[in-house]
Amino acid sequence: MDPHLLRTFVTVAECGSFSAAAERLGYTQSAVSQHISTLENDLGTPLLRRRPVTPTPAGERLLEHAAPILLRLTAARADVRRAVSTTPTPLTVAATPLASGGGRSSGAAAPGPPGGLLSAALRQVRRLHPGTEVRLTVCGREEVVEGVASGDFALGLVDGVAAPSDPLRLSDSMHLRTTAVAHDDLVVALPNDHPLASRRGIALRDLADARWINAPDLAAPLAVLRATTGSDGFRPAITYAGTDLHTLLTLIANGHGLAVLPRSAPAQVAVPLTSPRLVHRTELLHGHLSEPAATALAAALSK
Incomplete structure (x- = not known):
């Protein structure tokens, strides 16, 4: 064909x-x-x-x-x-906005808030391969997966919502190697004056009819919340197609809607999600790695 x-x-x-x-x-x-x-x-x-x-x-x-x-x-x-190629090859990396912050790593998928995972791993690569040029692109989940699958990026970091023992469901990633590198608990981000802001925990099903912000490259996509709960609710009051977390948090703080985010996101009010049991998961994606710097970065991220 x-x-x-x-x-x-x-x-x-x-x-x-x-x-x-x-x-x-x-x-x-x-x-x-x-x-x-x-x-x-x-x-x-x-x-x-x-x-x-x-x-x-x-x-x-x-x-x-x-x-x-x-x-x-x-x-x-x-x-x-x-x-x-006879010229030095830049190390090309793509990451979703929250994944680009990384997370602590120790063994399989480390618990903890996003921190300096990617930054620390790149620092290690720079020490091992000091002449390497790094090109980091922050973009949406689909762009990361497609870019790694097509060879535009050597490695990718993506984040998303999944059951604790499940991998992320990513399209076009069948031939890619995926490794969990970090996970975090989930919270519902609310404005200060929301009636549920003082709760110690919230069940997702109780918020099906709330006002929601659909920000699929930052927060848990509303389609995932509907599928998880079997509800026809979780309809967006606003759809935010950007990748700037500050903008999303400002929209939430001003009462435009709720969003499910990792616990480490600096929301003004964040109430733990108690059910269903879901986590925020960060995964490393790559295909065949032929460049030493790319191999070193994958190893550093997977520790």
Whole structure:
């Protein structure tokens, strides 16, 4: 199966339009149509409905396979280029906002608040490989996973909410190695004048009808809270698509909504989440590591 045809198919499905896909890919619309026809002839079945442009059942199945295939090809290309490069390779690291603060580590997944985990690990790398240039990118969870999977980043740190013994559920991470490096308890962040601000603990199900802020790259995503409790509540009063924790905490303090955060987040009022039993978890992601500095960083983060 030609990966160029596969990439065209994925792009058309994402755009929902042959013309928009052509513009994104830099092809003519007729070339995009030819690519899709060739792929459909190869597989012996229609992959896209034309009006509107949506995947057929066969196209949906192909999409499930296509994204990881294309990511692996991109990662392979990046890995080979790094292997044959004669110039020093920067150490590229991506982290979600809360994961970039790190956390104490001692053995498997260390309990404790985010602190200097990443910073301390980079300091150790700098000591072992003093000439290494480090490029750190702070971004959302999906960008971290996709960037590591595609080879744009050598390593990634992501955080999220999970049951104490469960790993994070991350898309596009099947071929990546994941290691838990830190965990923390969860709290509900509230404004000072909230009726529940004086509670010693809160059950999540009691807050289903509260005002919530959906900040999926910082707080526990509301979809996760709904799935965890089996409730249709937890609807957002505000959706915050940014990655600045201070902005989120300001919104909470001014009464715009609640959010579930790690205990270490500096919220004005934070009431422990008593049920269900969930933790804030930080994981290290990486594929094959060929650079000594990247290997050293992975080892330092996994101690």
